[in-house]
Amino acid sequence: MYMQHEGRLAAKIMGIFCSVALSATLASCSGSKPSDSASSAGDTMTGISAEGKPGQKPKVTFKTPLDFKDKAHEVIQKGDGEVVQDGDRLCVQDLALDSKDGKEIYSTWEGGHADCAILVDKEEIPAYYDVFKGQRLNSTIAIGIKDETSGKTGNSNSQVPSSYIMAITLVSKSKELTRAKGDKVSDVPSDLPKVTLDDKGKPSLDLNGYHPGNKLVVQTLIKGKGAKVESSQTVRAHYTGWLASNGKQFDSSWDRGKPTPFGLNQVIKGWTQGLTGQTVGSQVLLVIPPNLGYGSQSNDKIPANSTLIFVIDIIAAY
Template sequence: MRIRPLVTLSLVAAATVVLAGCAGGSQPEASPSGTAGDLCAAAAPSGDVSEAVTVEGDEGAAPTATFEAPLEITEAQRTVVTEGSGDEVAAGDYVSYALSAYDASTGEQIGALGYTEGELLPQEIAAESPLGQSLGCATVGTRVVAALPSTDGSSPGIVYVMDVTGITPLQASGTDQAPVDGFPTVELDDDGAPTITVPDTEAPTEVQLETLKLGDGPEVLPGDKVLVQYRGVLWDDGTEFDSSWSRGAPASFVTNEVVPGFQQALEGQTVGSQVLVVVPPAAGYGDTAQGAIPAGSTLVFVVDILATQHPAAQ
């Protein structure tokens, strides 16, 4: 049995939970944007159920939780096992976490994810979300027990042990690389959003790649689901046709469900990198108009690779 990330669960989680990232379409889609709120106040209260769970295991490794089953979970509860010393999570942050899940009726472990790189994408945290109610305004390094009930009685509640492993930067964090002559130039504002200037030359006829920042995170594998920031402009006049920056939230999609040129800018790259890619029509949308993209257009993207989830974990 596989586990779906908490951000996609209601507080009344069903017994059968599935880790299934949303399937990306042919174009990237923005991640859902949470509502700002007081995470400290939103945290579920501690109670007899969450306090009845004993947790053992070192930080950074999957823990073992034991409790006397069955546990009757009638409301969401949350108990801090270990308080971390890192930064405090705030509403709107993209939180990296790991979790182990247990069937409340039997005490058996359902699964564990996030203790190995590339298993879980960071999730945006909001006060009204299950992730927000489970973690509250926890600090990085915190471990909590969260007990979530089922509303309809058709499935047992779930006991989660969750570790807050980090807060994901929403722009590339890699090391600056030397620019390549003849490529479009890129300037970043204070938030990291790129402005792309296209040279007054003929567009290339093959895909061209330039690494602007080199990250030291995990490699993006074929078929990975990625979390990225990106901006796309037309080579002909520099007009923006799509941008996660303009929408105000990073995007998440599977690498093999975007146009081939964009796919080449992702697979084989490392998390934390910023990549510029020039996509000729043959590796883009060809002779078909696509929204704001005229037929036969050469495209220029700047992509910040924030995180990746390998196919096995999807």
């Protein structure tokens, strides 16, 4: 999609999956080729264990300093919940420990908010697909990280060590939506562009004689029953975009066959403002004036000062 920082706007933490960098977010790596990274999860660790009730914050112990190969892993606590299957979206709690002295350097357990960014899909997490698939919920998996680019955590001013252990506990799972799902909105203004959907859910647009103004238009077409989207989250969405001047499509995730993840703080303002507060499962029509889109910027598909129309299915938010 033609957004600021276009592409796989999933976070940096997947040096385990793409690049783990001590963050609360385990993001998708849908741009990676399985052959590029599948071998990185092949090494296992030894000498590390966990105690405590499965599904609660584990007490992780190991003899220090612990040496391991980068991205090596070990299941250190077997879970007692449902089996993780292909296509599940996992919510996890993270715990990071310095491999040199065993001290805790990061934890999401105290915040009460699980991170739901892991999609168990070969294209999304090629290196760790086989590690997660088949585990039971409440399992804890340790992954060793040697991070030469480590910086500061978001929680303190202390430096993140270059070698640490991520203990990831699988706390819940759900099946990701494939399209908007909820209640169809019945009172859509009649003067807006008309949207029709094909059998798979891809939208088509009829301008319906519409003449856009200079303000953002946000119209929910399907009201999803999921959680509200926050401006700080990453959203995974199916979308199609058209030029308001002539109704010509310039981009569509539907044509690529899969939803696209992006950070709401890294996209054009019209998306940030229009999707914040919407609910997961919703389908939203946005009419975005140039000042909230790309302004005077242009490319071969979007002329300068274009008003843009999007229909967006919110598949997930994390």
